[in-house]
Amino acid sequence: MDAVGRADQADRAAALRKPLHPAPPTWQPDAGERGHAPGAEALGALAPHTLPPDSAVCYTSSMEWFDTHAHLDQAEFEADLPEVLARARAAGVRHVVAIGTTAASSAACVALAAAHQGVYCAVGIQPNYCAQAGAGDWEQVVALADRRGVVALGETGLDRYWDYTPFAQQQEYFERHLQLAQERDLPVVIHTRDSEADVLAMLRAARRRGPLRGVMHSFTGSAATAEECVALGLYISFAGMITYKKSAELRAVAAQVPTDRLLLETDSPYLAPQPVRGQRNEPAHLVHTAEVVAEVRGMPLAELAECTTANACRLFGLPGDSGPSP
Numbered sequence: 001m002d003a004v005g006r007a008d009q010a011d012r013a014a015a016l017r018k019p020l021h022p023a024p025p026t027w028q029p030d031a032g033e034r035g036h037a038p039g040a041e042a043l044g045a046l047a048p049h050t051l052p053p054d055s056a057v058c059y060t061s062s063m064e065w066f067d068t069h070a071h072l073d074q075a076e077f078e079a080d081l082p083e084v085l086a087r088a089r090a091a092g093v094r095h096v097v098a099i100g101t102t103a104a105s106s107a108a109c110v111a112l113a114a115a116h117q118g119v120y121c122a123v124g125i126q127p128n129y130c131a132q133a134g135a136g137d138w139e140q141v142v143a144l145a146d147r148r149g150v151v152a153l154g155e156t157g158l159d160r161y162w163d164y165t166p167f168a169q170q171q172e173y174f175e176r177h178l179q180l181a182q183e184r185d186l187p188v189v190i191h192t193r194d195s196e197a198d199v200l201a202m203l204r205a206a207r208r209r210g211p212l213r214g215v216m217h218s219f220t221g222s223a224a225t226a227e228e229c230v231a232l233g234l235y236i237s238f239a240g241m242i243t244y245k246k247s248a249e250l251r252a253v254a255a256q257v258p259t260d261r262l263l264l265e266t267d268s269p270y271l272a273p274q275p276v277r278g279q280r281n282e283p284a285h286l287v288h289t290a291e292v293v294a295e296v297r298g299m300p301l302a303e304l305a306e307c308t309t310a311n312a313c314r315l316f317g318l319p320g321d322s323g324p325s326p
């Protein structure tokens with residue numbers, strides 16, 4: 001098997017671990033990387049031109065990025081989240097939405113948003129976890145939706161690839177999230193795996209009831225699906241998979257999404273982009289995905305930073321500047 005084949009297999013293995021408590025990651029802390037990026041405080045104290053010319057910090061420090069999807073509450077970040085967030089800020093990733101997958105995970109994400117500047121959160125029950133939701137879990141999500149720092153509901157959606165939750169139950173929970181989102185005027189964060197037609201059918205039905213706001217997270221669908229989602233009022237978010245050699249079709253889709261509906265995410269700690277593929281993913285790695293999206297759109301990186309950050313601020317109801325978090 002060649003190197004690409006092995007990398008594909010590693011991605012597949014990583015994807016297979018994704019929905020339920022993934023196995024411990026195989027990445028190793030990289031002393032060079034840790035030593036390279038100063039914390040945000042150190043960065044603020046330096047004029048940009050004093051940074052070394054080869055520094056990733058220098059490269060991106062004038063740009064402001066928004067990671068719209070990261071599982072910051074997961075065990076992979078337990079040991080070093082402050083360092084992870086400092087590296088994100090140093091790379092220009094000034095805003096991160098921590099995404100809940102269960103009631104407990106959603107509560108943890110609310111706590112993270114309260115504790116860290118620039119971190120917001122989404123609360124919900126991910127489709128693969130619906131079957132294990134206990135009595136009162138949904139009510140807890142509904143109560144959490146009122147908490148400070150909550151900017152969206154989810155992640156929710158449908159998944160036919162895995163069989164952890166009967167499909168009818170996934171649909172029932174997706175519908176609950178959609179109805180609550182419309183009642184509260186909150187955006188929904190939508191997961192779609194092997195179920196595009198089913199997701200679209202439910203989104204169309206929701207849109208017939210009233211306005212719909214949200215994001216198709218880690219989008220891997222067709223151009224036609226992206227177009228319909230935009231028409232329904234949704235944003236399209238691209239993650240690290242778009243950087244993989246095999247993702248030519250996805251790059252073509254990313255080239256066509258309207259500029260005012262485009263978002264970026266890492267889906268950390270999963271699916272790290274090239275050239276950090278195979279490592280634990282983290283928000284600072286957003287820039288690698290951004291570079292590919294900018295290239296396929298023929299758009300300067302700074303312009304992509306500006307429009308994707310403004311789009312995320314608009315969707316999540318945040319001030320569009322880089323001031324203190326609300």
Ligand SMILES: [Zn+2]
Nearest residue numbers: 069099155267
């Ligand atoms: Zn996710």
